[in-house]
Amino acid sequence: MTDRVPTLYEWAGGAEALERLTEEFYARVRKDELLAPLFARMDDDHPKHVATFLGEVLGGPEHYTEHHGGYRHMVSRHRGRAIKPEQRARWVELMREAMDVVGLPDDAEFRSAFIGYIEFGSRRAMANSRPGVGPTGRTTIKKWGWGEAQPGDD
Numbered sequence: 223m224t225d226r227v228p229t230l231y232e233w234a235g236g237a238e239a240l241e242r243l244t245e246e247f248y249a250r251v252r253k254d255e256l257l258a259p260l261f262a263r264m265d266d267d268h269p270k271h272v273a274t275f276l277g278e279v280l281g282g283p284e285h286y287t288e289h290h291g292g293y294r295h296m297v298s299r300h301r302g303r304a305i306k307p308e309q310r311a312r313w314v315e316l317m318r319e320a321m322d323v324v325g326l327p328d329d330a331e332f333r334s335a336f337i338g339y340i341e342f343g344s345r346r347a348m349a350n351s352r353p354g355v356g357p358t359g360r361t362t363i364k365k366w367g368w369g370e371a372q373p374g375d376d
């Protein structure tokens with residue numbers, strides 16, 4: 223037995239759970255009138271790559287950094303796309319729906335932490351997508367944790 227607090231990645235169910243999440247999510251994105259045009263040219267591996275990225279953020283293996291170009295590559299994929307506020311909001315809405323459909327843990331602690339990251343990441347993606355915005359100073363993927371409410375807290 224260990225007293226170590228599990229990572230959000232472990233709590234979510236690991237790589238397999240995150241891949242189910244992104245498959246479900248991008249199936250919705252492809253059918254969504256606001257988002258489909260932005261993702262018209264994404265390739266079939268896109269959901270898997272985003273699952274790998276999210277896994278690294280949530281404390282899982284650093285596979286996106288090691289095998290998929292890391293933070294800078296992710297930022298470059300948003301650059302110049304001029305994501306609109308309503309597109310960002312829809313992205314978050316579809317992500318919440320997909321979490322429920324695939325049955326990610328729905329305890330208050332996990333959901334508040336994960337949604338917190340989704341809000342953060344989607345706002346950063348929108349900011350980095352503005353025309354004329356260049357590379358950021360950051361070079362590594364930001365990690366996300368439980369925040370103020372850890373499992374077992376009252």
Ligand code: HEM
Nearest residue numbers: 260263264271272275296299305309310313340343344347
């Ligand atoms: C937490 C929020 C987000 C995360 C973690 C994220 C993550 C990623 C990653 C990792 C990639 C590159 C995938 C690869 O390596 O192939 C990517 C590409 C992309 N993202 Fe995001 N993203 C976020 C939010 C958004 C939002 C809000 C939008 C638009 C509403 C968006 C639009 C796109 C587009 C259009 C691409 C390129 C797709 C293509 O290859 O054609 N992202 N994102």
